[in-house]
Amino acid sequence: MDRSLNLLDEALGLDNGDSNPSETRLLLLIEDCVETSAYFVLHHLIKRSLSPHSSALVVFVAFAQPFSHYDRILRKMGCNLVVQRDNKRFLFLDMLTLECPGEPQMEMVKKLAKVDFLICMEKSRKLWRLEPGASLVMIDDISLMEVAANGSSNHVLDFLHYCQTLTTEFGCSLVFLNHKDIYSSMERPTLILQMEYLAEVIIRAEPLATGLAADVHGQLTVMNKGICDGPRTLQTKMCNFHFRIKENCVEYFYPGSRT
Amino acid sequence: MPHYLLENQSRREDPNARNSRVESIVSAANLCTAPSSRCGRKHCCCHGCNRRLGRVVSLATFQLHPLLRSLDSSMDQMEQSLFRPEYQISTVTPLTPILLWKILGGGFSLGSLVMVMEDTEAPHHMLLLRNFMSQGLVHNQPLLYASPSREPRAFLGTLPNPILSKDDKSREHDIEQEKGLRIAWQYRKYFGEHQQNFEGQKDGKPEYCNDFDLRKPLERHFLSGQHIDCISLQGSQNLATFRDCCSAFLAQLPRFDGNITSAGRITIQSFCAPQCEYSNMEWEMLSFIRSLKSMVRSSNTVALITFPPSLVSPSIAKRWQHLADTLLSVRAIPDEDKELANLLTGYQDMVGLLNVHKVARLNTQVPVILEATTFSMKLKKRRSLVLECLNQAPIDGSSGSSYGTSGSCSGSSKTGRLDF
Numbered sequence A: 001m002d003r004s005l006n007l008l009d010e011a012l013g014l015d016n017g018d019s020n021p022s023e024t025r026l027l028l029l030i031e032d033c034v035e036t037s038a039y040f041v042l043h044h045l046i047k048r049s050l051s052p053h054s055s056a057l058v059v060f061v062a063f064a065q066p067f068s069h070y071d072r073i074l075r076k077m078g079c080n081l082v083v084q085r086d087n088k089r090f091l092f093l094d095m096l097t098l099e100c101p102g103e104p105q106m107e108m109v110k111k112l113a114k115v116d117f118l119i120c121m122e123k124s125r126k127l128w129r130l131e132p133g134a135s136l137v138m139i140d141d142i143s144l145m146e147v148a149a150n151g152s153s154n155h156v157l158d159f160l161h162y163c164q165t166l167t168t169e170f171g172c173s174l175v176f177l178n179h180k181d182i183y184s185s186m187e188r189p190t191l192i193l194q195m196e197y198l199a200e201v202i203i204r205a206e207p208l209a210t211g212l213a214a215d216v217h218g219q220l221t222v223m224n225k226g227i228c229d230g231p232r233t234l235q236t237k238m239c240n241f242h243f244r245i246k247e248n249c250v251e252y253f254y255p256g257s258r259t
Numbered sequence B: 001m002p003h004y005l006l007e008n009q010s011r012r013e014d015p016n017a018r019n020s021r022v023e024s025i026v027s028a029a030n031l032c033t034a035p036s037s038r039c040g041r042k043h044c045c046c047h048g049c050n051r052r053l054g055r056v057v058s059l060a061t062f063q064l065h066p067l068l069r070s071l072d073s074s075m076d077q078m079e080q081s082l083f084r085p086e087y088q089i090s091t092v093t094p095l096t097p098i099l100l101w102k103i104l105g106g107g108f109s110l111g112s113l114v115m116v117m118e119d120t121e122a123p124h125h126m127l128l129l130r131n132f133m134s135q136g137l138v139h140n141q142p143l144l145y146a147s148p149s150r151e152p153r154a155f156l157g158t159l160p161n162p163i164l165s166k167d168d169k170s171r172e173h174d175i176e177q178e179k180g181l182r183i184a185w186q187y188r189k190y191f192g193e194h195q196q197n198f199e200g201q202k203d204g205k206p207e208y209c210n211d212f213d214l215r216k217p218l219e220r221h222f223l224s225g226q227h228i229d230c231i232s233l234q235g236s237q238n239l240a241t242f243r244d245c246c247s248a249f250l251a252q253l254p255r256f257d258g259n260i261t262s263a264g265r266i267t268i269q270s271f272c273a274p275q276c277e278y279s280n281m282e283w284e285m286l287s288f289i290r291s292l293k294s295m296v297r298s299s300n301t302v303a304l305i306t307f308p309p310s311l312v313s314p315s316i317a318k319r320w321q322h323l324a325d326t327l328l329s330v331r332a333i334p335d336e337d338k339e340l341a342n343l344l345t346g347y348q349d350m351v352g353l354l355n356v357h358k359v360a361r362l363n364t365q366v367p368v369i370l371e372a373t374t375f376s377m378k379l380k381k382r383r384s385l386v387l388e389c390l391n392q393a394p395i396d397g398s399s400g401s402s403y404g405t406s407g408s409c410s411g412s413s414k415t416g417r418l419d420f
Helices: A003-012 A039-049 A067-076 A081-086 A105-128 A142-148 A153-169 A190-198 B002-011 B015-028 B047-070 B075-082 B085-089 B124-138 B152-158 B167-179 B186-200 B240-251 B282-297 B314-323 B338-343 B405-417
Strands: A027-032 A057-062 A090-094 A135-140 A173-179 A201-206 A218-228 A234-245 A250-253 B113-117 B143-147 B160-162 B212-217 B228-232 B264-268 B301-307 B326-332 B350-358 B374-380 B384-389
Touching: A003 A039, A003 A201, A003 A218, A003 A234, A003 A250, A027 A039, A027 A190, A039 A057, A039 A067, A039 A135, A039 A173, A057 A067, A067 A081, A067 A090, A081 A090, A135 A153, A142 A153, A142 A173, A142 A190, A142 B282, A142 B314, A153 A173, A153 A190, A173 A190, A173 B314, B113 B124, B113 B282, B113 B314, B124 B143, B124 B160, B124 B212, B124 B264, B124 B301, B124 B326, B124 B350, B124 B384, B143 B152, B143 B240, B152 B228, B212 B384, B228 B240, B240 B264, B240 B282, B282 B301, B282 B314
Parallel strands: A027 A173, A027 A201, A057 A090, A057 A135, A135 A173, B113 B301, B113 B326, B143 B228, B143 B264, B264 B301
Antiparallel strands: A201 A218, A218 A234, A234 A250, B160 B212, B326 B350, B350 B374, B374 B384
16 A cells, blocks of 8 residues: 555554454544545545455445545545445445425434444345444535534434444444534534544644645644553544645645655 | 635725735735745745746846846846846736636536625626626526526626627737837736737637627527526525426436536525525525535536625535535725735726635545636726736835745745856
8 A cells, every 4th residue: 555645544543454443443523624625534434444455334424425426536546336335335325315395304314324324234244244343434524414404403413422322332433524614603613512522533624824735735633532552541642744635545744744 | 704804804994904915815816925035946835936936037047148148147146136126027927818717627517516705895796697697698508597686587688798709809909009018018918929829729619608798788689589597586485496496497407418518507696685585594595505506416507606605604604615616706806905006916907806715526536726716807998807817016126025025036046047
């Protein structure tokens, strides 16, 4: 694998490929803003989870883009989502085109969650004989889920708590994307504060303070709250690096390490 | 948006705010404002600056050779001569009009949602809106137009007429005339000439109609016999009926029928205007935009929505911006702003500024990084809208060092290029 790709994986604590899956179980929050979007982190995680070396199952709840969008991007990265979907390793829940007049969409999310999530995950796990903890639930993105819930952040929080029980019950990882700048002008942004509190890893994508350049697209700050550094010691690890997004990969590098 | 905040502050004549606004405009235009010691070629991350550097240095080198031969070629003298006003003038880039579709990387992507943030105190968004609608009608594309006015169909009478090819002759005539002005601006003219020739000869085919005469109303035959839906948003209490209208309109334009000429346009003017009864239902509006986005994505359509962001709460306005595939904003510029007038070339002709915040990235993850994100909107001969890159005005040698930035860029970089 490209060495530069590993900078994000290292920061996430995922660099050790043969580690016990239960150790990599985490709740990951990705935050971005209008100027710099962090969708590429989602793509990276999908590709990583669906790589031939991994046996993970990915459940993707898409509020932002249709399936074709993700499929074309991942295809350029060398991952065929259609094949993975047919093999039941990639479960795509298209919430963008789902319209149900008269019924709040959040109710449908809940129903979907209870029916699809669990049944599909169980089926797929049996099919693939997966170990517990080898599945990944991704939501793109939480702010649109709020729109689907008609602005009721309590409903969204309930759902997130429900998802969190999945992590303990089924041992899967959760990845949420949200837009940080939406909440910056709010007095009490309960939703984002609770999400940040629950998350074990927070990835924040921001533009460079000096403005965008053609060769640096922004910077990532990865805050890993639960790094086990030796026996019984926990510490928060912060990493900051720049990135450049390409069609088939993303280059990560430390500031100043490029001429 | 910061620009909006700064704009509002400056209207209250706060000198600090005005200074910071000048800074923000300059930085948005990718003009480097760093002093010479900091703006070396290696450390300047501003792409626009780097581009200019190449051009500046080459011109300066060309001019300096005879000068240097006659002088002692010590580095100090080279520096002095580079800072002479006549060389600083050469930092001005060509002032050729830029087309919006070129800025956006080839046009509005089919299936994308374009949002324009209005200036609440000026109607500049209407210029974009009218051009967008006229362009569709001229090319026989179905149009859905929704506005908060009682009689939206009346607005069609104000759409501009395309400038026909015979009018191009007059444009060429103007260029010929301007060629006579080969004084301080000569470099700019040479560049402009070359670039225009290059663009005009591309493919040898007439290009997509982009030039519209704002003084002439759109000819009647463009309006008759076309599929045009006009909807007034004023009376509707909720957005369900409007959503149904959009969905019926989009049903005629399926995405995958292989017929690209059947592209449609949806234009919604001032979506959250207070005269609409739903304007206090922020989440319903968001939900509508989200469903419109999903409908548009699966059809051969581009939707353009203009909205005044100050009329919704800041966090909701941010959500709107996130929903947009392509995000633009327009701002008026005050008539008499001496600092801006000194700073920007052609300030007198500008009517406003256009900011490109986001360019649609459908089916790709690579962001579009523009060389400049702020463009000036000008009305050429008071009839057609043109966009131009912002340009720093030439600096006379006696002025302070604060605006002598382009000169300093060339000064700091010249040691590498002028190797004697």
